[in-house]
Amino acid sequence: MEMSNQVFKTGIKELDRLIGRALIPGSFIVVAGHPGAGKTTLASSICYANMLENKKCLYVSFQEDKEKLYRNLLSVNINFKEMEEKGLLRFLKLPLPAQDEAIEKFLDKIMELIVKNDPKVVVIDSITPLLSTVRDNIKARALLQNFFAEIPKEIKGLVVLIAEIPMMEEKIMIGDIEFVADAILILRHRVERNLLVRELEIRKVRGVPITLAKVPIAIIEGKGLVMHAPPILEEIPSRPKKLYEFPCTKLRDIFKGIRKGDVIYISFPPDNRRGTIWLFIVGFIIANNLKTVMISYKRSSEELKENLYEYVRSVCGCVEKIKEQMKDKIKFYSINPAGTSIGVGSLWELSIIERENPDMIIFHSVDLLARIFEEKEYLTSLMNQLFLLKKRGVIIVRIGSKDEKYDLHASLADLVVRIDTVIKDNKPTQTIYVWKVGSDPIILDKEDIEYCIHEMMNRINEIIKERTKPK
Numbered sequence: 392m393e394m395s396n397q398v399f400k401t402g403i404k405e406l407d408r409l410i411g412r413a414l415i416p417g418s419f420i421v422v423a424g425h426p427g428a429g430k431t432t433l434a435s436s437i438c439y440a441n442m443l444e445n446k447k448c449l450y451v452s453f454q455e456d457k458e459k460l461y462r463n464l465l466s467v468n469i470n471f472k473e474m475e476e477k478g479l480l481r482f483l484k485l486p487l488p489a490q491d492e493a494i495e496k497f498l499d500k501i502m503e504l505i506v507k508n509d510p511k512v513v514v515i516d517s518i519t520p521l522l523s524t525v526r527d528n529i530k531a532r533a534l535l536q537n538f539f540a541e542i543p544k545e546i547k548g549l550v551v552l553i554a555e556i557p558m559m560e561e562k563i564m565i566g567d568i569e570f571v572a573d574a575i576l577i578l579r580h581r582v583e584r585n586l587l588v589r590e591l592e593i594r595k596v597r598g599v600p601i602t603l604a605k606v607p608i609a610i611i612e613g614k615g616l617v618m619h620a621p622p623i624l625e626e627i628p629s630r631p632k633k634l635y636e637f638p639c640t641k642l643r644d645i646f647k648g649i650r651k652g653d654v655i656y657i658s659f660p661p662d663n664r665r666g667t668i669w670l671f672i673v674g675f676i677i678a679n680n681l682k683t684v685m686i687s688y689k690r691s692s693e694e695l696k697e698n699l700y701e702y703v704r705s706v707c708g709c710v711e712k713i714k715e716q717m718k719d720k721i722k723f724y725s726i727n728p729a730g731t732s733i734g735v736g737s738l739w740e741l742s743i744i745e746r747e748n749p750d751m752i753i754f755h756s757v758d759l760l761a762r763i764f765e766e767k768e769y770l771t772s773l774m775n776q777l778f779l780l781k782k783r784g785v786i787i788v789r790i791g792s793k794d795e796k797y798d799l800h801a802s803l804a805d806l807v808v809r810i811d812t813v814i815k816d817n818k819p820t821q822t823i824y825v826w827k828v829g830s831d832p833i834i835l836d837k838e839d840i841e842y843c844i845h846e847m848m849n850r851i852n853e854i855i856k857e858r859t860k861p862k
């Protein structure tokens with residue numbers, strides 16, 4: 392779909408997808424950001440990714456202490472020492488030129504280094520102190536600017552210029568360099584509900600249409616910079632045709648099959664959260680042999696697992712057999728939404744999905760998320776996540792207590808299952824309201840539910856018997 396003539400890598404797959412087309416010989420990019428935003432980490436990742444493909448890198452720094460930097464980078468899976476030993480990296484810490492007149496000599500020195508080392512990637516960390524040494528000297532500024540615009544052509548490679556943005560400032564302040572750059576990436580971090588939130592802004596990419604301007608990123612110990620760019624709106628995917636059946640006649644007739652990529656929203660009364668639904672989920676997983684991931688925003692993964700089987704135990708003596716069937720089919724995770732920002736939270740979720748590659752994903756206690764995060768931001772993130780999962784053909788189940796955002800949850804769903812409590816003969820009784828897109832809603836009463844469970848348990852037992860039959 393996307394034609395790419397990308398030659399240089401960033402070390403981040405998703406970033407390559409977005410800006411890779413601009414990373415060709417003779418180009419230069421600016422990585423700007425506030426102190427500690429991750430500029431050095433990103434530039435090093437670019438350097439490293441290309442060294443891994445045997446392209447030499449020259450890293451010029453004015454402030455980083457080499458030993459310290461190498462150690463820090465190692466913790467994010469970037470091994471500069473090894474590259475240096477292989478002769479692929481030249482790392483130099485240079486003193487800044489003292490005054491305006493020295494700049495010419497200084498640039499000569501860098502040029503000399505380039506000629507001597509013949510790198511394909513050059514990183515300058517950073518241009519900001521250089522620009523401040525020349526201050527308002529227009530001639531010296533022009534010299535600097537031309538110099539950095541010329542190197543990429545000279546080396547037929549890629550130049551990464553780091554620019555510092557002072558705290559509280561927004562402007563990059565690199566003057567005309569901004570106009571010459573082939574791509575400008577701005578790293579930001581801010582505090583949201585006392586948590587550190589990082590994002591990457593793609594300000595400009597020459598010759599590449601950019602729709603997505605801001606992407607959440609994270610710097611993860613042992614892994615490095617990670618980002619997940621959700622597919623952009625124009626790419627709302629259609630769902631694959633494959634249908635899954637429900638192992639009970641009544642629900643099978645109502646659901647008319649569940650499609651890959653369907654969004655199923657299930658709600659409970661917050662004060663009557665019985666486990667009926669777990670049973671249906673177990674039945675659906677076993678009947679269709681679905682690899683499932685369950686992510687809870689309220690319970691620990693252990694507790695969630697216990698809850699699930701507890702209810703199965705209450706209706707069937709076959710719980711051990713069911714557990715055995717489910718063993719490789721379901722994985723439990725939990726995320727504390729109060730301990731994460733929405734961007735980083737969805738990053739974690741996507742990394743789980745990438746690792747497990749499930750057929751179905753169940754989000755548990757979605758009401759909490761909807762309440763914690765700002766509505767607009769939550770909705771944007773949610774829609775992007777749903778589209779991404781639809782594109783992958785994952786069945787999405789969202790379970791939560793019925794909340795004031797019920798309409799929002801329901802309007803995003805293809806299938807709505809609402810469990811209500813009604814008082815009948817002075818006793819609280821559950822009914823289930825079911826609506827599938829394109830059909831009329833239906834209400835299941837106690838008898839329907841019980842019959843359905845009965846049918847389903849028989850079916851599950853049959854399936855287990857078949858699967859465990861000695862061959």
Ligand SMILES: Nc1ncnc2c1ncn2[C@@H]1O[C@H](COP(=O)(O)OP(=O)(O)OP(=O)(O)O)[C@@H](O)[C@H]1O
Nearest residue numbers: 425426427428429430431432433466467610611612
């Ligand atoms: N191993 C790690 N695990 C998680 N986060 C890390 C790790 N190492 C570094 N970081 C994060 O990366 C940030 C620093 O990144 P980096 O040095 O690339 O920023 P910078 O923009 O170059 O900063 P400066 O303006 O000071 O040069 C730190 O603030 C730290 O939070």
Ligand SMILES: [Mg+2]
Nearest residue numbers: 430431432516
């Ligand atoms: Mg730095």
